[in-house]
Amino acid sequence: MNLIQRLKIWKELRRLEARVREEPSPSTFVDLGQVFLNLDMQERALQAAEDGLLLFPDSAELKKLRTVARRGVDRARTDELRARIEKNPSNRLYGELVAILAESGDAGSLHATCEEWSVRFPHDAGPFLWLGQSCLQSFYRSLASRDGIEAVAALERAIGLEPKQVRARVLLAELFYRVGATQRARTLLDAVPSEGDDSELQNLRRQVAAARSLGSDVEELLRSAEENGLLPNAPPTAAVASRGDDGIAAIRDSLAAIAEMEGVEKAAYIRGTRALVKGDIKDGKDPFLRTVRVVAKAGHRYSRRLDVGSFKRGVIQGPFGVLCICCYGEVLAAVQCSADAPTDRILAELQEVVASSLYAMGVSQ
Amino acid sequence: MNPIQETLEDLRHVSGVKGCMVVTHDGLVVADSLGPRYRQDIVAGLSSYLAMTTNRALAEGGLGKFDSFVLHAAHGKSVFHDIGEAVLVVLMDQFADLEQGRHELQSAAQRLRRSARLG
Numbered sequence: 001m002n003l004i005q006r007l008k009i010w011k012e013l014r015r016l017e018a019r020v021r022e023e024p025s026p027s028t029f030v031d032l033g034q035v036f037l038n039l040d041m042q043e044r045a046l047q048a049a050e051d052g053l054l055l056f057p058d059s060a061e062l063k064k065l066r067t068v069a070r071r072g073v074d075r076a077r078t079d080e081l082r083a084r085i086e087k088n089p090s091n092r093l094y095g096e097l098v099a100i101l102a103e104s105g106d107a108g109s110l111h112a113t114c115e116e117w118s119v120r121f122p123h124d125a126g127p128f129l130w131l132g133q134s135c136l137q138s139f140y141r142s143l144a145s146r147d148g149i150e151a152v153a154a155l156e157r158a159i160g161l162e163p164k165q166v167r168a169r170v171l172l173a174e175l176f177y178r179v180g181a182t183q184r185a186r187t188l189l190d191a192v193p194s195e196g197d198d199s200e201l202q203n204l205r206r207q208v209a210a211a212r213s214l215g216s217d218v219e220e221l222l223r224s225a226e227e228n229g230l231l232p233n234a235p236p237t238a239a240v241a242s243r244g245d246d247g248i249a250a251i252r253d254s255l256a257a258i259a260e261m262e263g264v265e266k267a268a269y270i271r272g273t274r275a276l277v278k279g280d281i282k283d284g285k286d287p288f289l290r291t292v293r294v295v296a297k298a299g300h301r302y303s304r305r306l307d308v309g310s311f312k313r314g315v316i317q318g319p320f321g322v323l324c325i326c327c328y329g330e331v332l333a334a335v336q337c338s339a340d341a342p343t344d345r346i347l348a349e350l351q352e353v354v355a356s357s358l359y360a361m362g363v364s365q
Numbered sequence: 366m367n368p369i370q371e372t373l374e375d376l377r378h379v380s381g382v383k384g385c386m387v388v389t390h391d392g393l394v395v396a397d398s399l400g401p402r403y404r405q406d407i408v409a410g411l412s413s414y415l416a417m418t419t420n421r422a423l424a425e426g427g428l429g430k431f432d433s434f435v436l437h438a439a440h441g442k443s444v445f446h447d448i449g450e451a452v453l454v455v456l457m458d459q460f461a462d463l464e465q466g467r468h469e470l471q472s473a474a475q476r477l478r479r480s481a482r483l484g
Contacts, residue, residue, distance in 0.1 A: 144460065226459075229439050291426035298418040299436055302411050302443070308459075309439025316419065316435075320428040 009039060026052060026059035033065045042072030063262060064340055074104045089120050098130045110134050125162035128154045136171060139222075141348045143229060148222035151175060166192055174204055179221040180214030180232045203236035229312040230328055234356045252276055254353045255333070261349070263341025265321070268292065269333045269353060279336075292334035296327050313347055326350035331357055368480045372473050373398040379469045381461025383441070386454045387477060388412050390420075395451055403456065412454040416445055433474075435463060446474035453477055 016032040029052030036045035049066035056062060081097040094117040101110040111134065114127035121127075135151035138144065152175065158168040169188050176185035185208045194205070211233055215221055225231050251269055259267040259278035266288050269276040275289055299311035316323040317339065324346050325334040333350040337343070366374070369387055376385045377398045384399035392413035397405055420430050434445040442461055446453040453474050457463075 146460065227439055287426035291422045291428065294422035295419050298415050298422075299438075302415040302436065303438035303441075306408070306411055306438075306441070306443075306456075308441035308443075311436065311438050313437040314434065316423075316431045317433045318423065318429055318431040320423070323428075 009035060013039070020048075020051075024052075024055055026056045026061050029056075030061045030065050033062075033069060037069065037072065042069050042076055045069035046073055060263070060338055060340065067340075071104065074100050078109075091117075091121055091124050091126055094121070095126055098127070102130065102134060107134055107138065123161060125158040125165050125168065128158035128161065129165065129168050132158060132168060132171060136175060139175075141344060141351075143226050143231070143351075145219070145222040145226040148175065148179070148225070149219055152218055152222075170201060170204070173208065174236065176218060177204065177208045177211060178231045178233045178235065179218065179225050180211075181216050181218050181221055182208055182211045182213040184216055184218065200236055207233070207236055227309070229310060230355055230358065235352065248276070251353060251357050252278075254349070254356065258333075258335060258346065258349050258353070261337075261341070261346060263321075263338035264335055264346065265338070266336040267334070269331075269357070271331050271357065288334075288336060292323065292325050292332065295323070296325055296332050296334075299325070299327075313351070315343055315347070324350060326354050328354050328358060367396070369396045369477060370398070372476050372480070376455065376469065376473045379466045381442075381457045381466060382455055383458055384408070384456045385473075386412065387448070387451050388416075388454060389451045390417055399456075408454065408456070412443075412445065412452060416447075416452045444470060446470065446477075448474055448478045451477075 013032070013035050016028065016035060020028045020032050029048055033045040033048040033052075036042070036048060046066065046069035049062050049069050052059065052062040053066065078097060078100055081093055081100070085093050085097065094113065098110055098113055098117070101113060111131065114131045114134075117124070117127040132151050132154035135147045135154060139147035139151055152172065155168045155172040155175075158165050159172070162168075169192050173185040173188040173192075176182070176188065189205055189208060192201075214232060255267050255269050255276055255278045258264060264279060266279040266281050266286070267277070268281065268289055270289065270293060277283070277286065277289070281288060295314060295316065296311065299314050303309060303311040310329075311327065313327075314323070314325040316325075321336060321338045322341060322343055323334065323336050324343055325332060326347060327333070331354050333353045335346050335350060337346060373385050373387065373396055376382055377400075384397070384403050386397035386399060386405070386408055387395040388409045389395060390413060392409050394405055394409045397408075399405060399408060415436075416431075416434070419434060423429060423431060430447060431445070432447050436443045436445070438459075440459050442457040442459060442463065444455040444457065444463070446455075455470060457466075
């Protein structure tokens, strides 16, 4: 970019900054952010997006700008960290880099970086803990046994390298508990000192103590979870919250939280003929409910007759945005959201709602 | 080999893809590359049933038609892309990485849409 072009852009920038103050609107903030992006000033673009969102919290354009700018900021920070690691590698720098990659959801780069980190610092538990967490996240989202097995291997390696590593023990214990290897979860938790337990850990201890063991072959249990599309035990917090009122209160809260997510317009939980709705739905007569019911039923028929097991999830895109459906048997949870909404996260939340409600209904027993 | 068949054969090489087919909304097979595991008439019938039912349900809800539908079942995934008068159906195994194959699937759908218009 030559000097004249640069001067023109600076002039435009000053004009837009004045316009944002005088006539604030989503498009003026987006225009300003776009100029910052063109000038490679990612942080200023992020600032413009966040300032705009304070005034216009529902603007989809501003949310998109924030996502793009944040990605740019993360990229700049990761480039800087990689350059520093190249010169003088340290555990702290690798930790910072991997934390950014984890937050941006870049699992591929995270795995590659953890591998590099473990080669350079073979006695450090850090890379295996991060790797384990990343695989766990994928497992809870997809229930693919391969991810679960990788998570177990990485977390066990982290514990082997650092036997006092509490986080790895708790994550592994929670995974063992959720797939039904309760005895193994108990053994892991017994080695964690109980002083300073937070409420989540207390809940986990309580539920692990009460849960029935389904076996101790974790690989087998992971495969069975994948096959059934369901984990036998609900997450610690959800299960405790679901006691009383047939678990409906907890489902209502979870559904409300989903309806608050970025881009979500309608959210529904349907069990048989009963439905809970949140978001832009007036009542149980909303056509959205009938649409998702019909699609889920057709999905069930299609999957069963094609002999590919039961229908678990569906993502439908069209001019209306995206419909996400997650179901198990007669229970289903569904969302209508905008095209740029984080569908993976929404599906994971819907799956959690379905799994928690089945747990509350006692299906897992 | 016609361009539609060629596109389907290319798609078969994408990781995780077990078979693919172009089927009209009323269940007539335009072209397929399915392999021995699947029966053409069953896949065509079920795909047209799912696509038609979904579109009808969406239309009744005032939502129009779908552009794409990704279905996850316990032992497999199916992806449906609307290509105008017909639907591209891609059958995948349960471990297939949809993110990785997204580009190939979308460009195949694009090519088929173009072929369908020209034909």
